[in-house]
Amino acid sequence: MKPILQAADVLKKYRLGSQVVSVLNGITLGVFPGEIVAILGTSGCGKTTFLNIAAGLERPTGGDIVINGHNLNKISEQNMAAFRRRYIGFVFQLYNLIPSLTALENATLPLVFEGIPPAQREKRGRVLLQKMGLGDRLGHKPNELSGGQRQRVSLARAMINNPRIIFADEPTGNLDSRTTEEILRLLISSVREMKQTLLLVTHDLDVAAYGDRIVEMVDGSIVRERTVSVPLK
Amino acid sequence: MLKRDLLLMANRNLWRRRARTILTCLGVLIGTTSIVVMLSLGIGLKQGMEQTMAQWGSLEIVRIHAGMQFDREGNPIGEEQRLNDGTVAEIKAIPGVVAVSPIYNVHSEATLGRKRGHISLVGMDIKAMAELEFTLAHGRLPKPEERFTVVAGYQVINNFMDERAMRGGMPFNPAAQDPTELLDRRIRLTMHNQADHEKKQTFNVYVVGILDEQNMERAWEVYGSIADIKRMRDFMLEGTEQQGNMLLPSPFPAARAMAVRPSASAGRGGRDDRRDDYDSILLRTNDLADTKRISAALREQGFNAWSIADDLEGIEHTSRIIQAILGGIGSITLFVAALGITNTMIMSIYERTREIGIIKVIGASFGDVRALFLTEASLIGLFGGMLGLGLSYGISAIVDRIGSSYMLQGMLMGSGEAVYISVIPPWLALFAVGFAVLIGLGSGLYPANRAIRLSPIVAMRNE
Ligand SMILES: Nc1ncnc2c1ncn2[C@@H]1O[C@H](COP(=O)(O)OP(=O)(O)OP(=O)(O)O)[C@@H](O)[C@H]1O
Ligand SMILES: [Mg+2]
Numbered sequence: 300m301k302p303i304l305q306a307a308d309v310l311k312k313y314r315l316g317s318q319v320v321s322v323l324n325g326i327t328l329g330v331f332p333g334e335i336v337a338i339l340g341t342s343g344c345g346k347t348t349f350l351n352i353a354a355g356l357e358r359p360t361g362g363d364i365v366i367n368g369h370n371l372n373k374i375s376e377q378n379m380a381a382f383r384r385r386y387i388g389f390v391f392q393l394y395n396l397i398p399s400l401t402a403l404e405n406a407t408l409p410l411v412f413e414g415i416p417p418a419q420r421e422k423r424g425r426v427l428l429q430k431m432g433l434g435d436r437l438g439h440k441p442n443e444l445s446g447g448q449r450q451r452v453s454l455a456r457a458m459i460n461n462p463r464i465i466f467a468d469e470p471t472g473n474l475d476s477r478t479t480e481e482i483l484r485l486l487i488s489s490v491r492e493m494k495q496t497l498l499l500v501t502h503d504l505d506v507a508a509y510g511d512r513i514v515e516m517v518d519g520s521i522v523r524e525r526t527v528s529v530p531l532k
Numbered sequence: 533m534l535k536r537d538l539l540l541m542a543n544r545n546l547w548r549r550r551a552r553t554i555l556t557c558l559g560v561l562i563g564t565t566s567i568v569v570m571l572s573l574g575i576g577l578k579q580g581m582e583q584t585m586a587q588w589g590s591l592e593i594v595r596i597h598a599g600m601q602f603d604r605e606g607n608p609i610g611e612e613q614r615l616n617d618g619t620v621a622e623i624k625a626i627p628g629v630v631a632v633s634p635i636y637n638v639h640s641e642a643t644l645g646r647k648r649g650h651i652s653l654v655g656m657d658i659k660a661m662a663e664l665e666f667t668l669a670h671g672r673l674p675k676p677e678e679r680f681t682v683v684a685g686y687q688v689i690n691n692f693m694d695e696r697a698m699r700g701g702m703p704f705n706p707a708a709q710d711p712t713e714l715l716d717r718r719i720r721l722t723m724h725n726q727a728d729h730e731k732k733q734t735f736n737v738y739v740v741g742i743l744d745e746q747n748m749e750r751a752w753e754v755y756g757s758i759a760d761i762k763r764m765r766d767f768m769l770e771g772t773e774q775q776g777n778m779l780l781p782s783p784f785p786a787a788r789a790m791a792v793r794p795s796a797s798a799g800r801g802g803r804d805d806r807r808d809d810y811d812s813i814l815l816r817t818n819d820l821a822d823t824k825r826i827s828a829a830l831r832e833q834g835f836n837a838w839s840i841a842d843d844l845e846g847i848e849h850t851s852r853i854i855q856a857i858l859g860g861i862g863s864i865t866l867f868v869a870a871l872g873i874t875n876t877m878i879m880s881i882y883e884r885t886r887e888i889g890i891i892k893v894i895g896a897s898f899g900d901v902r903a904l905f906l907t908e909a910s911l912i913g914l915f916g917g918m919l920g921l922g923l924s925y926g927i928s929a930i931v932d933r934i935g936s937s938y939m940l941q942g943m944l945m946g947s948g949e950a951v952y953i954s955v956i957p958p959w960l961a962l963f964a965v966g967f968a969v970l971i972g973l974g975s976g977l978y979p980a981n982r983a984i985r986l987s988p989i990v991a992m993r994n995e
Pocket of ligand 1: 315
């Protein structure tokens with residue numbers, strides 16, 4: 300089987316004044332369709348940087364990212380938006396919802412940029428938020444929702460396009476352990492149901508254990524990989 | 533992204549910062565209002581003038597008076613030009629001249645039945661009358677083969693007074709005199725020789741037509757064939773030494789007659805052959821542009837040429853200057869308003885950095901982000917422009933109400949037409965709003981490009 304995402308020797312260096320900081324030192328990783336891969340590492344080891352590069356939000360200093368046969372280095376900044384819309388969903392640690400929009404509007408925002416008419420957007424948003432357990436919170440603004448509820452809206456937003464890959468950067472970093480479990484179960488069950496691929500970044504081994512495979516990062520390099528024999532649900 | 537969504541989103545973003553948006557709109561409002569009101573004053577002024585001018589006479593008629601033109605220092609312009617048959621032929625040959633007629637003017641005591649008065653007679657080429665825009669309210673124009681038939685201006689009747697009725701204590705009411713009273717009537721003219729005042733001769737003219745009210749310049753004169761009028765004139769000047777046209781001031785307007793300086797030609801030889809020189813020459817052109825061109829060219833040659841278009845040109849010029857100044861003030865205001873919009877949009881980008889990052893990550897394209905910011909900026913322009921236009925209509929109405937009470941008596945005597953001092957034609961309204969939107973759009977360009985260049989991750993890292 301061909302990987303849906305292939306990172307090949309990805310380098311990232313930042314120049315801070317006269318100093319060059321190397322954040323990623325040649326990451327090579329293949330992620331297969333339907334797979335859930337957890338990237339585990341301590342704070343500051345470069346997980347977010349890698350995820351951003353893999354999602355095309357940032358350009359690598361060296362190496363290639365190929366998603367579904369498209370090399371991101373060959374996609375212009377202009378076309379990247381359309382590419383992301385089509386292939387990628389994103390979940391952030393800090394939810395990143397738009398405060399002035401309701402839950403329903405936030406969840407369906409990607410469809411706005413796709414040019415889908417309001418009635419259709421609303422229908423799709425309702426169904427999805429219902430599934431996320433927010434059927435009675437459609438009209439709430441983010442600041443009227445709890446952290447867990449906000450992250451559910453954010454999950455819905457990542458999935459509304461039915462993207463091929465979902466990138467989740469510490470999606471439970473701000474939640475208590477019970478909510479963490481709820482959110483992760485929700486995320487993983489819908490990924491499985493939609494036959495999507497998930498790249499999950501965390502510093503928490505318990506969270507990483509939800510993946511099919513755990514990739515451990517230390518100081519910008521992958522040091523260990525292991526397959527989880529019996530993934531948690 | 534659908535246009536509808538774009539507009540809704542832009543509109544919603546604007547009203548999230550209500551006070552700031554309103555203040556920014558206010559700048560556009562003031563700018564638009566000043567431009568519109570100022571332009572409308574210019575347009576109203578010009579329109580009012582044209583309206584008035586058109587009543588005073590045709591814009592296609594040029595009148596050449598005898599005598600010379602002088603510049604401001606009192607130096608004559610060009611060679612002195614005589615008004616004789618050679619000149620008439622010369623003028624006829626100028627391209628753009630449609631019709632020409634030489635003119636003699638005489639004044640006479642007149643009797644119309646029981647009424648007596650003084651009238652002013654103009655002799656001209658009967659064949660050129662129609663071409664020179666002699667339009668009739670009643671009757672017909674004189675025919676070339678007729679003798680002593682005339683047409684009278686519609687006010688000529690008011691030169692006559694019924695002295696017997698007045699002596700009888702009846703109040704004289706000019707408004708009660710009907711111009712058609714003259715029609716098909718004989719006017720008896722009593723002329724005095726200028727060398728010997730006791731020498732008198734009577735001429736009878738027969739009124740075949742009454743001119744309409746189009747041309748106020750012709751309202752008080754009686755027009756007949758040049759041959760007939762010349763006979764009267766010859767009788768009056770018989771035995772005089774002086775040049776005829778100097779003795780007979782041009783009846784209209786008085787100010788222009790003053791500009792003619794008899795001294796310039798006095799004392800030179802050849803007076804006798806100048807006696808038959810015409811008092812003036814009338815010509816008609818095809819349009820306003822030709823009028824301006826031809827009358828300017830004639831003046832250049834030393835002719836004392838004048839047309840209403842010349843006065844109009846002066847007014848146009850003044851009006852243009854006023855408009856330019858006023859429009860300039862408005863433009864500056866709008867320019868400042870434009871800076872205000874740019875500033876607002878930049879502030880808005882700072883506030884919404886994170887949000888811009890988010891929408892980029894979830895799939896807003898460069899085009900979407902640009903369109904969003906440009907739409908927001910244009911909407912500020914649109915709101916400001918529309919409110920400004922509304923305010924302008926209000927101000928315009930107030931100016932008209934206050935102004936017309938002053939203007940009406942002064943400018944248009946007896947005219948029933950209303951004078952608008954401030955006129956906002958539809959094109960100005962459209963232009964104003966369109967321009968305000970364009971200002972908004974232009975002001976949004978720089979902020980929009982800034983928003984596009986924001987890197988999504990940098991934007992989202994923004995704390
Ligand atoms: N724009 C930047 N300029 C300079 N250094 C950067 C930049 N972005 C990230 N870094 C550095 O790269 C390193 C990795 O950062 P990154 O955010 O990828 O860590 P992380 O593994 O996601 O950490 P955490 O678990 O705390 O989120 C850090 O040391 C950080 O200081
Ligand atoms: Mg991180």
